[in-house]
Amino acid sequence: MKQINRVRQNRSSKDFACSRIDFSQPIHFSFNGKEYTGVLGDTIASALLANGIDVVGRSFKYGRPRGIVTAGSDEPNAILQLGNCEATQVPNVRATQQLIFEGLECHSTSGWPSTRFHLMGIFGALFARFLPPGFYYKTFMAPAKWWKYYEKWIRKGAGLGRSPNRADEDIYEVINQHADVLIVGAGAAGLSAALGASRMGARVILADEQNEFGGSLLSSNIKINDRCTRDWIDAVVAELINYESQGQLLLLKHATVNGYHDHNFLTIHERCTDHLKDKAAQNEVRQRYHRVRAKQVILATGALERPLVFANNDLPGCMLASAISTYINRYQVIPGNTLVVMTANDSGYIAAIDWHNAGRRVAAVVDTRKSHASELSKQVKALGITIIYQSAVIEARRKRLNSRVCSAVIMSMDSTGDAVKGVKKLFCVTL
Amino acid sequence: MLHLSCHTGGRPIWSDALCAFLADDFNKEMQCVGAANGQYALDKIIEESVIAGINAAKLSGNENHDFSSNVNKELDILKPKVETYLASKAQAIFHIPHAKATFMAPKQFVDFQLDVTAAGIELAVAEGFESIEHVKRYTALGFGTDQGKISNINGMAIVAKKLKQSIAETGTTIFRPNYTPVTFDAIAGRNVNSFFDVERYTPLHREHIKLGALFEDVGQWKRPWYYPDDNETMNEAVARECLAVRSGVGLLDASTLGKIDIQGKDAREFLNRVYTNAWSKLPVGRCRYGLMCGEDGMVFDDGVTACLAENHFIMTTTTGGAAHVYQWLEIWHQTEWPELDVYFTTVTDQWATMTISGPKARFLLAKMTDIDLNPESFKFMDWREADVVGVPSRIFRISFTGEQSYEINVPANYAVVVWEKLLEYGQEFELTPYGTGTMHVLRAEKGFIIVGQDTDGSVTPADLNMGWAVAKNKPFSFIGQRGMNREDCLREDRKQLVGLKTKHPNQVLPEGAQIILQPNQPIPMKMVGHVTSSYFSAALGHSIAMAVVKNGINKLGDSVYLPLDNGETVEANICSPIFYDPEGAKQNV
Amino acid sequence: MFLIHCPICNEPRSEDEFHCAGEGHIQRPLDPMATSDKEWGDYLFFRSNPRGTYRELWQHTIGCRKYFYIKRNTETYQIYKTYKLDDKSERVALDKEHSNKNKFGDLL
Structure with a gap:
């Protein structure tokens, strides 16, 4: 597969001056049994994004398709099982932290039977209304003797990896x-x-x-x-x-x-x-x-960006703004074609600028705050990007059950941020 | 990112100005810098971090160094020119409302890894979960392997809003180690395979392997269990070894027993205080069996102590209890009786102990040494210094088998020589090496207890019918005396050590089997005790068992019943636990 | 894992060299046989288990094998002080604590 989201410019180019990858050294690896190519310096996450992979796993309870959200140790979705043989199996590896090497093999840990067809996904889609918090405490407790039957399927359907069953020789x-x-x-x-x-x-x-x-x-x-x-x-x-x-x-x-x-x-x-x-x-x-x-x-552990909670915010393609900047600047990967940024502070603007400079379209920056004229917002405006103030993305939409985000529903908010009114719909591929 | 600052008990403090948590001052030797300290401007970050680094260096004892001794002040990389933006204030918004009510809207995820939604958190609050820790456990918020790195604050904000309180009031759940998952291999390091748990070998370990011994784990020790001949089962081997000891002579490696060398002019008084029996009159050259109790009056160790000289004793302890007893002696000496002039040294590893036991033991020993073995002069419970095949030794005439028995103690480095000579001279007497399997049967035939098997920390000397080992008139109130005189320890219906003989002589009771008085009871049955040791005695031709039974000492001859897990109920008779040679004639000859 | 200053070796050493022997300054009755069952039970079984300052007896097991006291905080795990069994100044401080406790009862 081609690295469709990779910008093929070398480091000397002005816009990718801080890129940390080396195009001269391609690296082959496999994800869920399929071969992909990345380059030296890539993490599994950046290489998968470069190859246009949206879905890296299934969610734990509802089996919803999930994509990469972050670029660091805070990653909740892209949790992989690594290892070429039984003795070297490692569960629980974050794709955003693991560098690729020649011959690396990794698999999604959630998503049995496969990330594309998923038992829990169907279960989750059909019965989601009936899966409140504490569901496992409430429903599967009685009758107790059935637990041994449920347990096998629930554990298999969910789970985050498995332990090796051969001794590690390292x-x-x-x-x-x-x-x-x-x-x-x-x-x-x-x-x-x-x-x-x-x-x-x-x-x-x-x-x-x-x-x-x-x-x-x-x-x-x-x-x-x-x-x-x-x-x-x-x-x-x-x-x-x-x-x-x-x-x-x-x-x-x-x-x-x-x-x-x-x-x-x-x-x-x-x-x-x-x-x-x-x-x-x-x-x-x-x-x-x-x-x-x-x-x-x-x-000196730095800070983590906090995502905003909105409807369908888990669709593949919804990412943290800081992660988008990281993938563009460090790995020369632009994870999508069109971007909508929602932000409550100035850092979202940086992602918009990086995306624009990388040569792809920013549909809008949606700022939950009232109109203001910070230096960054001026820069964004100068690049011809629309800023929608005092508004929020209330919902992300997709076309099919397993596809990534394709549009964002935007509404303006009242001053307290408690209510929304008016609907605007924007098409985007990454949010 | 304040994960680490929470691990030892710090609690993050919410800052409204920054819309973020900052570390509290719980960890006195810790500072946060940069974004972790709420500082986002790069030039300020570098400036404050350098200062923090200098301060940390000073606080850790480097206050006299000159910071800029070899730094180019004009072009210091720690004073760079950085482009900065004047940022406008951030808004504290966490949960974007939907046109529909939260529970009707498409799912709004808070914790991606565990599929916790805003609606789920609101529902949890509506159901009455108000503490953030309870909401966390009910919804599984932040339970995943990412520990809620990006989700916890949003979850708290939703709870706070629903409860109409601030985030500061809502508080936060705590992060715990580890920050990211760690492989078990990394924690184990090199402590795997044979380094996983240390094994202790006696100096004779290789000799046992040569003889084809199988080993039993006793604490960290590897002790010979039994020495099977070709194709022999364990039962067959143990029966053969038992009969060999009872009719000829056997050889046991007893080196694992704990040995503590005790010296000082108050050594005798010290023994009086830590043992239940009296030591004032034990003459040089004699040994005595002692029981050791805790302050609660319960037996916790036993063993033989020999008087080597007026101010010099050697104490033996159980194999598993050696370290504990040593520590026990130290704590009493150091904290309560520092005025006593007494010193302890553990010498377990310095001495090897080989026990020869059986009616022919003396004949064998006579081949090895020139000292006078005449039973009139070298009596039961005597010890003698001796030259054994040229090795300076201490021979203790004590018996854990009920037979004529000599324990030959030699410096560990000479153990193999003496062992080889024993086997060589022993051929004539068909000397048979035996292991712990046989040792257990032989001692049970004699009703000798094993502390930890026949006792469980709730057994007093009186419960063992060993009142003879408790001195009545010692001037100092020894450890355990007051405890064993508590009202509860004087009850008649305490569980007491007795013997059991099954109705069917070949039936060997399972150890741990419960004892009842009436066979046809509804469940739950009234249990009055349990089997502590149980074997088939080849010498006696029937099974034997030791058990603790309520008021058992007064029930000799009574029938009891043991319902087994296969549904069968076995009848047995209570008897004395001394099955073999009750008069003790054989060990005395 | 604690970093414990052994007052006998006069060195800070890692916790896994030590063994905790429970609450410190528990006095054995001079004549045990003269005590009532209650007095004896209090001595033998009951410990203060406070939240806050606590004095414990520890042994430097893989070291000098001497027992000594640690005064530490059970909530923060901060160690205020380690001292030898015969440290007179701490005896005085301890007596003061006890007399205050008697004076003010549960207030402290």
């Missing part, structure tokens, strides 16, 4: 570490803090869950010292590596700080080879678990 390590300062997250804040602490002579550990340092700067078009963010990141990291070579600093990529326990005891889960291959080589460590006792901890 090597895993647990390491005890001590640090003056542990810094969680290596975005602009974490990098700055690490350099600040290192210059003061502290023993520092800097851990970040991504494959590269830089955090949100990796997907931002903002200019630092009139140059793209990559140059600033590279300069800071270069100085940090200098401290690392002196044994004063430990830099950990692919390393998620997972637990903050009593008396500044933190655990870091470092995935050493998971982004490179299915199975580690002999005598090579696949994952490390660092048990860190730190004197001081700095959380």
Whole structure:
């Protein structure tokens, strides 16, 4: 399949100055048994979006088709099962965090018998009205002896992956570490803090869950010292590596700080080879678990965008604005043709600008706030994009049961944001 | 993103200005910077983060370093020029209303992973769930593997609105480790396969393997269970080993028993306080069996202690209880009786113990050592220092089988030499190695208890009919004395240790079988006790069992019934638990 | 996992080197046989289990094997202090706590 949503421009192009992918190195992988091609630097999510894949799984209870929503560890839908053989099966991997490597095999974890035809989907569509919260507590409890019959089908119909049934042959390590300062997250804040602490002579550990340092700067078009963010990141990291070579600093990529326990005891889960291959080589460590006792901890974990709750907001094609910017700027992937942005703050405008600059159409920016003239809104207007103030997308619509979003129903809101009136319909492919 | 700051008990605080949660000051050694601290302007982020980094370095003991010693001040990368936008204020909106009422409108999803909708949350609130923690559990909001990273705040906002209160009042549910899923492999690290649980071997482990022993797990120890000949079943092997001990001589590796070396001029007084029986008059060269109780008066360990010298004793403990007993001695010495001059050292691993047991034991030992083995001078419960095939040893004449029995203790490094010589000299007497399987049968034939099998932490010495092991006139109130004199411990109808003989001599009762007095009762039946140990005795030709039965000591000769799980009810007679050689003649010769 | 300063080794060590032996400063009656069943039961079975400040007896099991006290907060898990069994200053502080408790009853 062709990467229909990929913009084939190289890094030197002005609009993709902060792209982190390498077109010269195509990578083949399979998703649900089908072969796809991505490029070096892609996550599974960006590669699937590039290939125009909308549906990556089925929802847990109603079996609704679901697509990729985010570009990071907050992803709720794109939860995959990885592994080329029984011993290397890993459930619960977020497509937005797993890099592709040659020969990677992954499957949707929800969506038996298949993501396209789904038992729960039909069940969910027919009986959705009768699936209130607490449904499983209420309905399947009685008669109790039937549970053993229900359970098998419910578990099979739902579920988020399975455990391997062969022993894992790879090597895993647990390491005890001590640090003056542990810094969680290596975005602009974490990098700055690490350099600040290192210059003061502290023993520092800097851990970040991504494959590269830089955090949100990796997907931002903002200019630092009139140059793209990559140059600033590279300069800071270069100085940090200098401290690392002196044994004063430990830099950990692919390393998620997972637990903050009593008396500044933190655990870091470092995935050493998971982004490179299915199975580690002999005598090579696949994952490390660092048990860190730190004197001081700095959380530079950034912020998550909060989605807005509206009708059918789960249709494939509805994404977070920040994720859209990330896919465009970092992976050169535009996940759709026409965009409608709904926002309650200024950050939605950035996604609209990025989308427009990538060469595809922005139908409108729908701002729930009253008319205002922020710098970003001026820029958006200058690009000829319509802004609809004090309005909201109240519902997303689709054409067929399994298709992605195709239009947005927009209504204006009263000043309290509690009621809506008037209907406007806009066609879009990504929201 | 405040996941981590919650793990140890911090609670996020809602900021209306930022429409976001910020960390509280629960973690004193933690700071948030950047967007996690509500700062979104890049230049400000860098500035505040550098300061935070410097402060953290200072607070962790690096206050004397010069920050800018090797930094180019003109071109410092930490003072960059950044383009900024003046942002307009965000609106606190979470749930977009639909033209239809929420429950009639198409689904408005809050938690994508677990399909929690706005209508579902509103319904939960309508049904009376007001605490955010209850709403979470009822609707499964934030229950998924993403822990509600993008959904929790929206859910709280909907609850808050429905309850007409602020988000701050509604509060938040707590994030717990882990932030993202972690593989079990990573947590286990290298502690898999043979490193999963440590195995302890006696110095004779390889010798047992050579003899084809099968092993039993006792705590972390691997103990020989039985030594089958070709094609022998366990029952056959145990019967053969039992008969060999009763008629000839057997050899047991008893090295796993805990051994604690006790020294000091108050060692004897200390023993008086931790054991139930009296130690004041135990002369050098003698051994004594002791029972150890908790302050509640319940038996928790037993073993033989030998007086090596006036101020020097060696205590043996059960295999599984060794570490606990050692700790027990320490805590009493350190917290209650620091004035006592006494020192403890664990020497379990320093000594190997080989027990030879049976009517021919003395003949075998006589081949190995020159010391005087005459039973008039080396009596039952004596111990002697000896040279055994050239190895300096301590020989304890104590018996867990009821036979003439010598426990040869040698420094662990010499164990193999002595073992090999025992097998060599033993050929003439058909010396038979035996394991824990046989040891259990032999001791049960004699009614010797195993702490932890025949006791369960609710059994006093009196319940075991071992009042003889409790001193009445010790000046110091020993541990357990007050406890075993509580009203409840003096009841007549406490469960007491007795023997059981089944009506059918070949029937071996299952351990744990419940005991009733009347066979034809409706369920639930009135249970009066249970079987603690049960074997077939090859030496006696019938099955034997030990059991605890309410008021059993006064019921000798009575019939009891045991309804088994196959529907069968078995009749048995209560008897003394000492089935074999009740006079103790054989161990004394 | 706690980071515990062993007052005997005079070093902070990880919790898994230690063993908790329950509430501290429990005094064994000098003449147990003279106690009533209630007094004995109180000594043997009943513990204060407070929310807040708590003094516990711990042993540095994989270390010096000495027992010592930890004064810590059961809610926040903060350790205020670790001290040796014979620390006189803490005895004084403890007596004060007890007398205040008697004076004000449940108010404290």
